């Protein structure tokens with residue numbers, strides 16, 4: 001299943017067909033059941049870090065020793081194969097269609113979480129200007145619309161443009177991200193979900209959690225479309 005840009009452009013006018021195989025995908029869907037089933041998923045992920053947990057356990061030994069600063073992580077897909085290709089396209093092309101395509105299949109996994117607002121991980125304004133959109137906001141909007149949860153994309157802002165994170169160690173990432181975010185809530189949220197397209201080390205989420213906690217947010221969940229399998 002190769003993804004080709006021209007094909008995607010054609011599909012904009014014709015949503016309702018599967019982005020991967022072109023067959024009808026169903027109402028409000030852009031990914032058919034067969035292609036959705038074939039995307040790589042993790043069975044029995046740890047509820048806190050999204051990485052494989054031992055059979056029949058909800059929390060992995062690593063998170064039991066040192067829990068992350070959030071209460072739950074949900075990342076339904078593994079960032080590899082067609083999922084990886086779709087998400088890379090999401091960053092650079094056809095954002096709305098792909099955000100819709102993945103959200104159309106994924107949103108039921110986020111039902112019933114008792115969350116007051118969805119908060120996309122913000123981009124620095126320079127990056128936003130270069131790219132023209134924040135892919136996390138597109139995903140947050142898609143999920144918010146389906147789940148009936150408001151999206152707050154103004155309270156959490158990125159005040160420092162950080163260097164590219166890839167290739168940095170966990171500690172270097174943490175340092176790179178310290179003081180990168182500012183939280184100035186428009187209203188007092190108690191339970192929020194941070195939204196990102198892909199979670200790699202979780203360093204970005206940790207940096208966001210720090211400022212949210214400091215302002216009294218009690219319950220933070222981290223939601224993304226996909227997770228890389230390497231924790232560091």
Ligand SMILES: [Zn+2]
Pocket residue numbers: 018019020021022023031032033034035036
């Ligand atoms: Zn399909």
Ligand SMILES: [Zn+2]
Pocket residue numbers: 046047048049050051059060061062063064
């Ligand atoms: Zn874990």
